Amino acid sequence: MKRLSIDGALLYTPRIHSDPRGDFLEAFRATDLREALGHSIELAQVNCSVSSRGVLRGIHFADVPPGQAKYVTCVAGEVLDVVVDVRVGSPTFGQWEAVRLDDVSRCGIYLGEGLGHGFLALSESATVIYLCSTAYEPAREHGIHPLDPELGIEWPLDGEPILSAKDAAAPTLAQAREAGILPSW
Numbered sequence: 001m002k003r004l005s006i007d008g009a010l011l012y013t014p015r016i017h018s019d020p021r022g023d024f025l026e027a028f029r030a031t032d033l034r035e036a037l038g039h040s041i042e043l044a045q046v047n048c049s050v051s052s053r054g055v056l057r058g059i060h061f062a063d064v065p066p067g068q069a070k071y072v073t074c075v076a077g078e079v080l081d082v083v084v085d086v087r088v089g090s091p092t093f094g095q096w097e098a099v100r101l102d103d104v105s106r107c108g109i110y111l112g113e114g115l116g117h118g119f120l121a122l123s124e125s126a127t128v129i130y131l132c133s134t135a136y137e138p139a140r141e142h143g144i145h146p147l148d149p150e151l152g153i154e155w156p157l158d159g160e161p162i163l164s165a166k167d168a169a170a171p172t173l174a175q176a177r178e179a180g181i182l183p184s185w
Contacts, residue, residue, distance in 0.1 A: 001036035008112030056161035058118020067113025077126030084116035089185035143170035
């Protein structure tokens with residue numbers, strides 16, 4: 001587990017065992033995550049997202065408490081996965097970090113409660129699996145516009161991204177802060 005620049009975000013690079021049959025790896029180990037975090041996370045839901053090239057999902061986050069921690073990995077294709085610190089009062093508030101997740105390195109990213117998350121599908125098709133600490137509750141879910149110029153996320157776009165209506169209508173980080181929907185540090 002490697003700590004990223006935003007507190008509460010970790011990158012996991014699994015050991016891949018290859019032979020003529022293919023590869024085997026442990027994509028998630030609760031003990032490794034518990035050791036890195038100092039506590040366990042409860043798994044309440046597993047999500048699977050299949051996206052075509054140019055689909056941009058996020059930036060999503062949940063009300064805290066209880067929040068929603070996520071462990072995300074790309075099992076097919078490639079995505080640029082982005083964590084955004086949307087926690088008011090955090091020393092890294094408004095900052096973001098991007099990592100490539102793909103079906104070669106098999107890395108995974110852990111995002112603690114209160115962090116924003118989004119990704120851009122870079123391959124023709126990309127399948128992303130998320131392990132979530134709480135179940136989806138629409139009333140507790142929020143978003144920040146992924147193209148917010150103040151955030152300045154460097155998405156490697158080739159043309160216009162494909163956004164859901166909800167993500168296209170999401171507020172900027174400043175608007176979300178003014179509306180009082182952001183979590184606190």
